[in-house]
Amino acid sequence: MSPRYRSFAALLALALALVPAVPPVAAQQLAPNRISSTGDSITEAIDAELPLANHWASWAGGYSNFWTRLFGLADVRSHNQRIDFFINPGGRANFIEAKSGADSFDFPGQALQAVDHAAAYVTVFMGHNDVCQNDFADIPTDAEFEANMRAGLESLRTGLPVGATVYVVSIVDIYKLWELGDELTALGLLDCELLWSLTLLELFPCGTMLSPLNSEEDRQFTRGRNIAFNEILSALVDEYSQADPEHYYFYTGSIFDTEFVADDISWIDCFHPSPRGQKKLSHKTWNVGPFADF
Amino acid sequence: MSPSCALSTTLGASLLIVVGAVVAAGQEPARQVVATIDGRAIHLDEVEPRLGLEAYRLQADLHRLLERGVRELVDDRLLAREADRRGVTVEEFLVAEVDAHLAQVGDAEVDAYLAARDRSGDGPEVRTRVRSYLEERARIARRLEVLAELRSGVDLELLVEPPAPPRVAIDLAGLPRRGADQPDVSVVHFAGFRCPRCAESARWLEALVDEHPERVAWFHHSALSRVDDLALSAAELAAEAQAAGRFWPVHDRLMAYEGRLTTDDLGLLAADAGLAEVATPEALAGVVASRRADLGRELAEAERLGVSQAPVVFVNGRYFHPSFGREALEELVADELARTAPAASVASPAGDGGRSESETESETFDPPAAAGREESHVPEIP
Structure with a gap:
């Protein structure tokens, strides 16, 4: 490079250094007309009202229509319904990607489905089955959990339409659910411990919290993992929120802190949220969520 | 403040008081007045049976939160x-x-x-x-x-008492009855005919009535599923049988299927029971359709009483869930038999002078209001 050219390059570099950095322009947030809810059995509303999946009663994708009203089924005022009521955007679509039994290892796959559905609003309520395992040896490490969730978020970042919103909800405090079942048993209302004894045969989920063989130390260990995973979710959302100007990321820890009462858990399995519990999930998450002000 | 608002405020306060109350040994709690009508008192123990299990559950939730809060505060203070x-x-x-x-x-x-x-x-x-x-x-x-x-290392005493299970008031009007005409113990079975567990608890009740034919009466109360048309059809067939005075034979045959009923079974049963008018699926479906409007009311009543999933049994108004097992139910009934002397003056739910099942019962099981709060009757876990 000639001395003259070197001088020009140096001047140009200096000039560029002096120009104030232009922050990336945030994309316009899309109306949440296409909602995709990722997660596990809670988002599928397993055992909420009737045995197995009760999608109409899902906190995120729940719905009310002619048939649910005819049969008198629960109306949980889900995010999907609130979008209709408060925002009423055109081109509505509602996809429940959640699957019973899904854990963080399944999140990347569900995220890809949300991308395929060109979702404008993705809810993420995942991690219960990471905390809830048959054995303590199966609870993922922080690194594994983070890698799984990051992989899913990365798919959303690269695949969702510009302006889409990702809303990550903290894992429920599963210790409190155990307390509720324990209370129902102690009060003579329902023998939850009988149901939970099926964890010993791996016929019922969440042996790491509900197994009758667990000590208090075991339950508190599991709760510790619950808290650690929520911290990872919060940190990931912070990171993506700062690094990705094209999408909107939100996190709420409010669900971990939520107090549930006996009527909030399913009387079918003493564990999953009842319609009242689903309604509470929807109410709490919506009110601190990305569209609360609409 | 409106009367209803005053009542709810008083009730709310009373729940808190009950949860946090320190019950002195041997001291009968005073009856709490929650409202007055022209100066005449309405007591909390008169209202609670009408609330079903709702108030009990709320009290239990409050108790749990209070107990947890107390334990955390105690630990924090001891550590500090x-x-x-x-x-x-x-x-x-x-x-x-x-x-x-x-x-x-x-x-x-x-x-x-x-x-x-x-x-x-x-x-x-x-x-x-x-x-x-x-x-x-x-x-x-x-x-x-x-x-x-x-x-x-400290003298620590937790004074928070768990709430006592209530006796709920159940309207027995029109319910088919089996067993004692003037029972000391009334057992109400909330059950459906497509539920295997209901069939199991029905067998337990049959044995109890056989064992105490003069003192125990068994009432059947439909506990219906919102979306199970076959269960609804079976309940309607049973209702038709009741109207014809043949409820229990049909009940027993329906329960014998252990929940595995088919539409054909219902037709066969109807024909066998001489219920020709509902012996075809179309005829039964017509009856069911006309009844659907009542379904919501019945479900609401069951939920008010605390029946989320059948089967549930009430023994003299005391809730029992069959998940606790046959032995626990037998203990509960034995407890009630011991508590109520034969022909005692405890509110008799039936007292119908031996009417047949097809006649309409008009009584309500109302627990004795002035008996004060029962001691804890939580069934023992087998």
Whole structure:
């Protein structure tokens, strides 16, 4: 490079250094007309009202229509319904990607489905089955959990339409659910411990919290993992929120802190949220969520 | 303040009082007045049976929260006091008493954990998880031990009493009855005919009535599913049988299917019972359709009483869930039999002078209002 050219390059570099950095322009947030809810059995509303999946009663994708009203089924005022009521955007679509039994290892796959559905609003309520395992040896490490969730978020970042919103909800405090079942048993209302004894045969989920063989130390260990995973979710959302100007990321820890009462858990399995519990999930998450002000 | 608002405020306050009350030994709690009509009192124990289990559940929730809050506060205070006594912060105290006492988890312990689960061949990632679990568990155990030591060194008394299970008022009007005409113990079975567990609890009740034919009466109350048309059809067939005075034979045959009914079975049963008008699926479907409007009301009533999922049994208004087992039910009935002397003046739900099942019962099981709060009657877990 000639001395003259070197001088020009140096001047140009200096000039560029002096120009104030232009922050990336945030994309316009899309109306949440296409909602995709990722997660596990809670988002599928397993055992909420009737045995197995009760999608109409899902906190995120729940719905009310002619048939649910005819049969008198629960109306949980889900995010999907609130979008209709408060925002009423055109081109509505509602996809429940959640699957019973899904854990963080399944999140990347569900995220890809949300991308395929060109979702404008993705809810993420995942991690219960990471905390809830048959054995303590199966609870993922922080690194594994983070890698799984990051992989899913990365798919959303690269695949969702510009302006889409990702809303990550903290894992429920599963210790409190155990307390509720324990209370129902102690009060003579329902023998939850009988149901939970099926964890010993791996016929019922969440042996790491509900197994009758667990000590208090075991339950508190599991709760510790619950808290650690929520911290990872919060940190990931912070990171993506700062690094990705094209999408909107939100996190709420409010669900971990939520107090549930006996009527909030399913009387079918003493564990999953009842319609009242689903309604509470929807109410709490919506009110601190990305569209609360609409 | 409106009367209804005043009542609800008083009720709310009373729930709190009940939860937090310190019950002095041997002292009969005073009846609490929650409203007055022209100066005449309405007592809490008159209102509670009408609330079903709702108030009980709320009291239980409050009790749980209060007990947890008390325990956390006690632990915080004990930790602060001990740390203060040693002239350190709570964190420093915990490091000294918990972390400093922990030993490293060795390979042998990890091997033992995996071997006990027949997972010795699991990879290094599983070994990492197990090590982390064993280390953290030991830390938690030590912390709990420290707290237990602190508690044992003080005179600690938890004065928060759990709520007592209520006796709920159940309208027995029109319910088919089996057993004693003037029972000391009325057992109401909320059940459906497509539910195997209902068939099981029905067998228990049949045995109880056979054992105490002069003192125990069994009432059947439909507990319907919102979306199970076949269960609804079966309930309607039973209702038709009741109207024809043939409820129990049809009931027993329906229960004998252990929940595995088909539409054809219903037709066969209807024909056998001489119920020709509902012997075809179309005719039965017509009856069911005309009844659907009532379904919501019946479900609401069942939910008010605390029946979320059939079967549920009420023994003289005391809730019993069959998940606790036959032995616990027998104990509950025995308890009620012991409490009510034969031909005692306890509110008799039937007292119908031996009417047949097809006649309309008009009574309500109303628990004695002035009996005060019962002692805890939580069934023992078998």
